[in-house]
Amino acid sequence: MRTTDQIAAAVAADIPPGSFVNLGIGQPTMVADHLTTESGVVLHTENGMLGMGPAAEPGHEDWDLTNAGKQAVTELPGAAYFHHADSFAMMRGGHLDVCVLGAFQVSVTGDLANWHTGAPDAIPAVGGAMDLAIGAKQVFVMMTLFAKDGSPKLVEACTYPLTGLACVTRLYTDLATFEVGPDGARLLTTYGVDAAELAERLGLEL
C-alpha cells in the first residue's frame, strides 16, 4: 500500500519531461515536490500563470501571487501572467499536457466525479474542475481506491454528480495504478494486494 506521498511520486514519474502541467488543489499539489528542475515541467495555475514555483516561505508571502488554492506561491524564471479568460482558453483549448486531480469517484471509462457529493445540505462549488477535466490532453487522478466506508471509488458508473465524461486517462491509488478509458479499466501495478483480490473487492473485471 502506497502513502499519499508515494502516489504523488508515481504521478510525477509518469509526467513526460517538458510537460505543461496543472495540479489541482489538495493532494495533487504534492506532485510538485517530486518534479525535478531537470524535468523541465512547467506548472500552470488557473488563476493566470505559467511557471509557478514552490509555496512562498512563511513570512515572505506575496498575496498578489497565489495558486488555485489561494496559497502564496512563487514565480520561476521564464514565468508569464495572463488573465482568466486566457488562462481557461489555454485549458479548454487543449494546450496543457497533463492535469492531476483528486476524485470522489472515477468510472472504468474515465468519467470523473470530484466536485459535489450530491448531499442535499452541501453547498456546491466547482471552481475550475470541469474545465480542467475536459481540457488537458491527459487527466491523471490520484485518490485512495476505497472510501472510508469501504466502498470502491473506481466504479462501473459514477453515482456522484459528474465533473466530466470520459476524461480521465490514468488513476493512481494507494493500492494500484490503472489505465481507464473507452476499453475499460486496465490494472497496471498493485501495491500490497494481488490482482484477483483487488478485482473482487472492486467488483470489476480488470
Added chain:
Amino acid sequence: MRTTDQIAAAVAADIPPGSFVNLGIGQPTMVADHLTTESGVVLHTENGMLGMGPAAEPGHEDWDLTNAGKQAVTELPGAAYFHHADSFAMMRGGHLDVCVLGAFQVSVTGDLANWHTGAPDAIPAVGGAMDLAIGAKQVFVMMTLFAKDGSPKLVEACTYPLTGLACVTRLYTDLATFEVGPDGARLLTTYGVDAAELAERLGLEL
C-alpha cells in the same frame, strides 16, 4: 457643394470630445486632420492599436507601425497595442464610440454597401468593414451623394452587396448631411442645392 476636406471637417466637428474612433481606409482618414488634441479623441486602428497618431514623416517610417491601410503612422502618448482578436472584440463588442466609413451605397434605413460592387470580374475584399459596420455605437459615412454616372448613392434599398444591416446613423456628402435609421432619411443640411431639388434628384421623400 462641399469638398472632401470640408466633408471630413464636418464629420470631425460632430465627433463628441473624448470619443474612441475608428477611421476607415481611404477618405475617412482625412477626418484625423480636423481633430484637435483638445478634443481628446483617441484613434483606434483595427490592426491592433489605440492612440494612433498622424502619418509618419517621409523617411521616418517604421513599418512595424502601420494603420489599416498599411500606411506608416505614429504613436501618441498613452497608446496601447493588442492583438487582432482583442482589437476586433473591441469593435464587435460595441466599445468604439464612432467609426467613419466610405460607401458605395447607403439606404435610408442605414443599410451599408461598401465592400463589393458585385461586378462579376471583381476580386472581393472585405477587410474589417463588416465588423466596423456592426460594432461601433455610431457609424458615420462620408461619400459623394451621386455616383459618377449620376445615380444616387442614398437609396431606398441597396442594390450592391451589403456590408451591414441598419448600421449607419449619419451620412455626410458633398451636397447634404442626413440622419438615417429606422424612421428613414432625414435631411439635416444642404450645400448649394435646395431640399426639394435634392429630393427629386434622389427620388426620395426626405
Added chain:
Amino acid sequence: MRTAFLDTPDEAVADVADGSTVLIGGFGLAGMPIALIDALIRQGAGDLTIVNNNAGNGDTGLAALLAKGRVRKVICSFPRQHDSWVFDDLYRRGAIELELVPQGNLAERMRAAGAGIGAFFCPTGVGTPLAEGKETREIDGRTYVLEYPLRGDVALIGALRADRAGNLVYRKTARNFGPVMATAAATVVAEVRELVDVGGIDPEAVVTPSIFVDRVVLA
C-alpha cells in the same frame, strides 16, 4: 468616452442602482477591489446580483456586502471556502440565490459579452448537472453546451497602476478576472494602487486599454 479620475471610491460608485448586476474582480483577495466594495456598502444599493469567482471571505469586503442583505443573487464558481460563513448561512437559510458556473465559463461568458458574441458552444460541463436543461450540439465529433454572455451594469476591479490616459496594468496573479470584467460591463470602475502620467505605462505592456475604463480611483 475618456476615463474619469475621481478623488474617492464613494464618488466612483455613487450611481450604482438597486437591482444592478455588479462584476467584482479578484480571486479570493488577490485583485479584490476592497475600497470600492466598502464604498458600495456605504452607498447602499440593494437587490444586487454579484458576479465574482467566490462568495466572500471572512466578514469584510464582499462578505460584508452579503451580510448587509444587499445581494439577491451570487453568480460564482466556488462559493464554499473555509471562511465563507456569511454566504453559507444565507444560502442554507434560502436567503440568497446561487448560480454556480464553472470558472472557465464564468470567464468566457464575460469575454463573450465584451466581444459581441451572442452565444457559444462550450466543451465544459457536458454531461454534468451544470449543463442540465441547456442546449447541446455535436460538432466535429464532440459534444458542446450552448452558453450565453454574462454582462454587468457595473464592474469593480482592482489593478496595480493606471496612467492618466486610463490604461491599466495589474500585478502577478492579481490580474485574474479584472481584464475580462473590464470588457463586460456598461460602467467600469478601477481601484489602483498607483497613478502615473501619460507615458508612464509602456504601450506594449498595457493589459486593459483605456477604452474599457470609465473611472479610476487611487485607493
Added chain:
Amino acid sequence: MRTAFLDTPDEAVADVADGSTVLIGGFGLAGMPIALIDALIRQGAGDLTIVNNNAGNGDTGLAALLAKGRVRKVICSFPRQHDSWVFDDLYRRGAIELELVPQGNLAERMRAAGAGIGAFFCPTGVGTPLAEGKETREIDGRTYVLEYPLRGDVALIGALRADRAGNLVYRKTARNFGPVMATAAATVVAEVRELVDVGGIDPEAVVTPSIFVDRVVLA
C-alpha cells in the same frame, strides 16, 4: 512540450506536409514571417491552404509561394491590393480557391479554435453575402450568424523577441494576428529578431506564453 530552438528556418518547417493548413501571421508586411515563408518555398510542400489577412504582395513571400503553385486555397479578409497581382491572376484564371472572411471573423474563428469553442454566434456579416447559407439565430433581440473554429496544422508567425523559455513579445502593430494564430495551430513556429536568456522578458509583459510556441528560429 517545451519550445525547441532551431538554427535555421529550413529545419523549423522541414516537416510541413502536403495538404496542410498553414496560418501565416502578418498584416501586410508588418509581422510577416518572411524567413519562414522563404523556407517553406524551398521545402516544397504543396496543396496548401493558407490563412493570412491578405493574399500576398509583390513577388516575394506569400506571393512567391502562390506563384510556385503550392497553394490550393487562400482564406483571408482582403486579397485585393495594389500589388496583389500574383493572387489576382491565379484567381481570375480559376487556379486558386478563395474563402473570403470578415477580418474579425478570421481572428475570432482562430481564437475559438485555440480556446476550445465549438462554434459561436457572431454579429458580423448578418444579412450580407458572406453569411449566405449559414445558420442564424436571434438572441436577445439581435440576429447572429453561427461561425466555426479555424484551425491550422502549422502556424508561421513573426515576433520581436523570444526568451529561452519560449515566451514571445511583439513590436507595435506587427503583433496583429501572431498571438491568435499561436493558439490555433498544432505546430507553432516563430521567427524572432532577438533571442534572450530566460528572465529577459518581464513575466507581466509576455504576450504569447511559451506553452503555445513549439519552435523558435532567429532570423
